[in-house]
Amino acid sequence: MKDNIQTNQAAVSVEGVSKKFGAAVVLDDINFSVLEGETLVLLGASGSGKTTILRIIAGLETPDSGRVILHGKDVTELPARARGVGVIFQNYALFPKMTVEGNIGYGLRLRGRPKSDIAEIVNTLIELTHLEEHRRKHPSQLSGGQQQRVAIARALAYNPEVLLFDEPFGALDAQIRTRLRREIRALLREIKVPSIFITHDQEEALELGDRIAVLNQGRLEQIGTPYNVYNKPATEFVATFLGAANLLLGIVNENRFEAEDIFLKIEPDPKIRDGQSVKLVFRPEDVFLRRPENLTQNYQPLVDGIVEEVNFVGAFERVVVRLNISTRPPILVTRPKSETTVFPLEPGVKVPVGLVRFRILPNYTLASERAARVI
Amino acid sequence: MxxxxxxxxxxxxxxxxxxxxxxxxxxxxxxxxxxxxxxxxxxxTSSGLRSFWNALTAPEAVFALQLSIVTSFWATVFNVVFGLFAAYVLTKYNFWGRNALIVTISLPTAIPTAVAGFALLLLWGPYGILGRFLDPHGIHLMFTAAAIILANIFVTFPLAFGVIKPVFDTMNQSLEEASATMGATRWQTFWHVTLPSLRGAILSGALLTFARAVGEFGSTILVSGNLAGRTQTAPLYIFAKFNEGQVEAANAIAIVLALFSFLIFSVLFLARDWLEAE
Known part of the structure; x- marks a missing residue:
């Protein structure tokens, strides 16, 4: 997976980075870049290697091969202290014996800046992060959100080359997470410092990232805008990790996807040849259980199915439908309120199943592995 | 709860x-x-404050107290500095034999102090394993104040180490990493980040070491030679005067040592709370 941004215009470039811990391959030839002022989210499950990438960029870990370039300068061999990156650790790592001001000014004191300069910069950052009332407090007297703002201000004080966020919302509860996410998004837009976030939370990734890089077992599966990564997943992993996806096995024949009685017209793809085994990937919200009256969307009928389960889950309804083909695969469908009120469903009802959006991916895994599955 | x-x-x-x-x-x-x-x-105080004061200000008594304080002070300085170093090394680096080293460092806690004194004699005494090489050069460690310091170091080393090491163990590693990414050298990180978190432990370790060293008897009686006015520490003075039947003289010093302990423990409790408060 190559990122097509040129190194010379990037704030951060990671080139061909690999890392092993003992026999385990943690990172396998990772390449990506972050533009000036851009926020990139590294999304992956635990053990995908995202933390290791962050630590390699920060200089807290050495890659076995590959390079890290910050604003055109190769820093691979430089120790952490000489790189000038700002890291916001998961637990914030604020210095417990220093006040908020002391924490924020630490990087400047290390650089031997005059006291008056330090005071001025600290003041500006305290205002920026709305910590005016807390300037003389110690970290233990602050809430999680306030501590996080101190951690960001502390990293911003010395004009970092890049801000690295290591799962910064991991330790907070759901409500605060959502609020802080928005606050940080707004702050990052304001300061325009290139940033890399790591997270395992897809919602967080979609909301925070200008672009998202999806990692799986040390490999970069896809990098792109949240829209593209979500709607045009390059691999099965991306499709299933970023939101729910239904998968159906079939073959390609004359620009059609075929599986028993299912025939879907597809766009010609030079990477897929006739007769090749493929997977049809579609999101639950892209399934229609009746023929839409207004066919402005790209609707194509799939096959009939029987409703098996109907669950109300707040903002939308979740329906499980078994398709009427020999393997009777269950698929997951979500319907908005507008649809459920005019067209209520109950288990046992026969429905026509159609799709408005789908992807065809080459089937690299064994065809016998599973005929279809609901994720 | x-x-x-x-x-x-x-x-x-x-x-x-x-x-x-x-x-x-x-x-x-x-x-x-x-x-x-x-x-x-x-x-x-039963025979009056005057006789208590006379017993206390007797030259040998004053000397014994001074010697105890000076030797305990140097043993404390060494044990805190080296205890800090040992705790740092044993927390930061994982190496073969690390656990054996931790056990060895803590071993003096379990060794009878008389055995410790005897062991030092066998090593540094005029006919000792190392002492026999020093003796011809006129270097005599045993039966001097240096011997008392050595004995104090041996007996009290686990105390400072034992207080400082757990604080190192529980210290968040990301604090040091954060400091490094912000531009600090290893020394700056140690000085500005690590050491402030250890203030309480260092003070407790120092006071415990000092309190224990001032009262040390079993090992010092063997290595010091117990010479009045030369190598006699306060506890040895108490023992000697008691044996000579001068109970008042022994008692005066006993009072001073007891008050000393009260003082140290008061400081220990008050200062620790104060240092650990943020």
């Missing part, structure tokens, strides 16, 4: 367990700890 625990009711009406257990505690502690300590003060 503890507040909730005491609120649990096991009985109706009057609960006799509470007053009974407190009374038992005091009755047991009184003869074991409080009464012996009280008797030092009662006896020491």
């Amino acid at each position: 503890s507040a909730n625990l005491s609120n649990i009711r096991h009985t109706h009406g009057l609960d006799v367990v509470k007053p009974l257990s407190i009374t038992t505690l005091i009755l047991v502690m009184m003869p074991l700890v409080l009464l012996p300590l009280a008797s030092i003060f009662i006896f020491g």
Whole structure:
């Protein structure tokens, strides 16, 4: 997976980075870049290697091969202290014996800046992060959100080359997470410092990232805008990790996807040849259980199915439908309120199943592995 | 939690367990700890403050107190600095034999002090394993103040190490990493980030070491030679005067040592809270 941004215009470039811990391959030839002022989210499950990438960029870990370039300068061999990156650790790592001001000014004191300069910069950052009332407090007297703002201000004080966020919302509860996410998004837009976030939370990734890089077992599966990564997943992993996806096995024949009685017209793809085994990937919200009256969307009928389960889950309804083909695969469908009120469903009802959006991916895994599955 | 625990009711009406257990505690502690300590003060001041003052200001008594304080001070300085270093190395680096080293460092806690003194004699004495090579050059470690410091170091080393090491163990590694990414050298990180978090542990370690060293008897009696006015520490002075039948002289120094311990422990409790408060 190559990122097509040129190194010379990037704030951060990671080139061909690999890392092993003992026999385990943690990172396998990772390449990506972050533009000036851009926020990139590294999304992956635990053990995908995202933390290791962050630590390699920060200089807290050495890659076995590959390079890290910050604003055109190769820093691979430089120790952490000489790189000038700002890291916001998961637990914030604020210095417990220093006040908020002391924490924020630490990087400047290390650089031997005059006291008056330090005071001025600290003041500006305290205002920026709305910590005016807390300037003389110690970290233990602050809430999680306030501590996080101190951690960001502390990293911003010395004009970092890049801000690295290591799962910064991991330790907070759901409500605060959502609020802080928005606050940080707004702050990052304001300061325009290139940033890399790591997270395992897809919602967080979609909301925070200008672009998202999806990692799986040390490999970069896809990098792109949240829209593209979500709607045009390059691999099965991306499709299933970023939101729910239904998968159906079939073959390609004359620009059609075929599986028993299912025939879907597809766009010609030079990477897929006739007769090749493929997977049809579609999101639950892209399934229609009746023929839409207004066919402005790209609707194509799939096959009939029987409703098996109907669950109300707040903002939308979740329906499980078994398709009427020999393997009777269950698929997951979500319907908005507008649809459920005019067209209520109950288990046992026969429905026509159609799709408005789908992807065809080459089937690299064994065809016998599973005929279809609901994720 | 503890507040909730005491609120649990096991009985109706009057609960006799509470007053009974407190009374038992005091009755047991009184003869074991409080009464012996009280008797030092009662006896020491029974023949008047004047004779107490004379006993205290006798040249040999003053010397013994000074020697105890000076030797304990140097043993404390060494044990805190080296205890800090040992704790740092043993926390930061994982190497073969690390656990064996931790056990070895902590070993003096379990060794009888007389054995420690005897061991030092066998090593550094005029006919000792190392001492025999120093002796021809006129270097005599044993039966000097240096021997007392050596004995104090040996006996009290686990104390400072034992207090500092757990704080290192629980210290968040990302604090040091954060400091490094912000531009600090290893030394700057140690000085600005690590050391401030250890203030409480260092002070406790120092006070414990000092308190223990001032009272050290078993090892010092063997290595010092117990020469009055030359190598006699305060505890040795108490023992010598008691043996000579000069109970008042022994008692005067005993009072000073006891007060000293009270003082150290008061500082220990007050300062630790103060240092650990943020």
